[in-house]
Amino acid sequence: MTNGYKRILNSRTSLGGFGLFALTAFGAAVMPSPSNAQSQKVTVSQSVDTVEAAQAAASSAVLPNTLYRFDIDAQPIATALVAFSRTSGIDVVLDGRLPEGAQSIAVQGQQTASDALDRLLSQSGLNWAAIGPTTIRVIDPVSSVTGDATTLTAPVRVTATTRALGPNGTPDGVFETPGSVAVITRESMRKSPVREAREIFNHVAGVDISNDARDPGLTVNVRGQQEMGRVNVNIDGARQNYNQLTHGTTSRVYIDPALLAEVEIEKSNLTQNGGAGASAGIVTMRTLNTQDILDDGEDWGGKVNISHGTNSYDFGGDVSAGYRVSPKLDVAAAISRKVVGNYRAGAHNPGLFTSGIGKFYSTENSRPKYTFLRQTSGLLKANVYLNDDQELNLGYVGSMSDYAKTNDVNNIYTDFNETETHTLTAKHNWNPESDLINLNSSLYWTRTENHQFRPARISASGAVTTDSFDNHYTLDTTGADISNRSDIAFDKIGDGLSSISFDYGSELFHDRAKTTADMGGQGGYGASYQVEGSTPSGERDVYGGYVNATYGWNDMFSLTGGLRYDRYDLNGDAFWCETVAASGNLCSDGGTPLDIDLSESKVSPSFGASISPIEGVQFFANYRENMRAPTIQEAMLSGDHIGNVGIPFYSNANLKAEESETKEIGVNFKFDNVLQKGDGFRAKVAYFRSKIENYTTIAYVPQPTTSVAIPGLLVESQMAAAMVNLTDPVYVNGTEMELSYDAGEYYLGGTLTLSDMDLQGDYNPFVLDADYDQYANTGLSPLGVGDPIYGGSNQLYGIYATPKRKYTLDGGVRLFDQDLVAGMRATFVYPQDNFGSSSSSSIVGQYFKYRIFDFYSSYEINENVTVRFAVNNMFDEGYVQGTGGTYAPSPGRTAVITLSGNF
Missing domain, CATH: 3.55.50.30 (Phage tail protein beta-alpha-beta fold)
Structure with missing residues (x-):
């Protein structure tokens, strides 16, 4: 993955790349002038x-x-x-x-x-x-x-510096890459202060966030796929694999956007390190380092930002500093603090969503109560330049988040969370005077630990219905990777030059999950095994290797072919149980032990081609296959639903890995001096189609033993839940477009995402290797005869669909020698019609279309002081975040002022 787009022109600097195809270090420099100082210098x-x-x-x-x-x-x-x-x-x-x-x-x-x-x-x-x-x-x-x-x-x-045009300063490398990539720049993240990290993704084509504003964690959806490793979301290359079962999304990544320098989203190329166990994309969140804090020529310095706003945006502040100790060593540090409270939802268009069972919810009956966040984050980096061709990069990123959120659709019951994250990275680059060696290696360790307190549930009469829980969820991930690039130039062929490059490497990571729960002893229902089984303990190893070969001729066309090998091993101890007394296998008695031992491997090919028939236009096409390894959460699910619900969770000892293939075609446009000297037009358009075999999701399944109301005449199937593989392929296809025009004094840009998702599918409901009652999959009827209940798409649960259509616009002006910037952003979202979620589900079944308008501005008082003012959700729209799965509306109109300084 790239280490940022700012390049000192030095042969010993690792130039990185976007992955699938080799890129030169991008950038153009001109003598500074007021007409284009925003884009190149x-x-x-x-x-x-x-x-x-x-x-x-x-x-x-x-x-x-x-x-x-x-x-x-x-x-x-x-x-x-x-x-x-x-x-x-x-x-x-x-x-x-x-x-x-x-x-x-x-x-x-x-x-x-x-x-x-x-x-x-x-x-x-x-x-x-x-x-x-x-x-x-x-x-x-x-x-x-x-x-x-x-x-x-x-x-x-x-x-x-790279020529970076448009509303968000998107680097030219995005529009020179023959594949689908996107970059969220620091300029984009800073121009409009955000309440939660999810908001920085709002204007990226093909990307959505599924969780709501009450949770500081991120659930990133790329091209219709999310959670369980489908998208490798990492911090500085260290995977963030944390899962915790709740109503709503399960996988979450915790990061403070104040610590971010850039986010790169790779949607095409998974034949690289970072692609193991993934199927939809790689999201790399690069945090601040010395070069992001200090200007060229500075030996020391720093930056500070302080924000305050309305709608319980109480405080946001961060300080970062860097010091070039010597030509051999530089260091950087940053700390951030955020305090937000119980926000008010939008008042305009109060309708939010209907649940899976058809109940209508609005801002009046789905109100976020007891929502607050106290978050402290920090990082420390050191870069050691061992000699002219080797460098060592060491880093730590951590955070502590204290927040409260509800887990039910009516927002009545509140859980209190203290989430800690720790990420350690060590990277080494060796780039000698050789076209055959550009060697990168890294080691990392990351821990996400959530201490959750669930207060006792009290009935209207004052009785304790469910005991309190004191839960600890921990996931440790350790990993390593190594990669190299070799370039070979050939003699002149025809009237052009040609070369071939090889990219090859290997990676591995190990997940270790542990969950414990203690009861409060107030009485009512509840037991520790319910929490410990729903977010299970266990271990997983995933590893793989890859090789890519790219042939290019005269900068006009290129061909790429690659192979990657992936394998996983997953094991742990689970159990299964029933709620039928006659079974003799009650959950409260410990159930029946179940050993889980899964492993699979696969060789996945990839191909790509690009051609540039005229300067500024590049057509490309890509094909890839991938294997997505199941997570500990998916494979080890067990126990029983918290409270007196009577729905056990079953591990699926025969769960298979997902296998996917993705095809895409696209075109890049990059033109300068279009309407006036110094302006620039950039665009990327792509169409993709993904097919996913063995798609894994949670569904309702039967318990082996039925209840008998009248012996021999009336029986009743009992419900459980389990992770299942769909027997029908899941298809996702869509069109993505990003474009911008920048003339210096004014700019205009936007994105378009069109998505069509087929999330219907049947599944085998008999997930246990056990003897099932002959009536286990039939309805309540005389003589115990009826149509099958389980195994159809109406019993799927936990599938979230990206918006059917999403448009964003961003435009503004730069005045007074570009010291004053003022602009507006607009977002229009139209949901899918087919969510495919269970008709028994109380979570989001269909959310409503919405439109959001944001205003932002900044004024550079001098080279050291800048004031920013933004109004998010200007027209106070009531809405839930696209993709569904959330209960609470997003914040209403919020105005924020920020003072930024350099020292």
């Missing part, structure tokens, strides 16, 4: 060390004779030098200033760096000299202070 800084190095080496240093493929058009010298450095990986140092208006000569074809520089500068009046094998200086003889060759003016180092 050259940063210069004095460098005494560089002067000394130049004086020592100028007379003897030479560049290597490595051949590079250059494709540099005639353009201003500044941008041409950045393109040269981007291709060759050679640092460029400027001796003095570039002459205004200096132009380069076009450089095309395969040649050495020396030959390319000679041609590029041949009509500019500039000279160049090597000051090392990976650094050159460019000199303007006319502006030199003296003619003495031993005297140099203080040079400046040219660095570049």
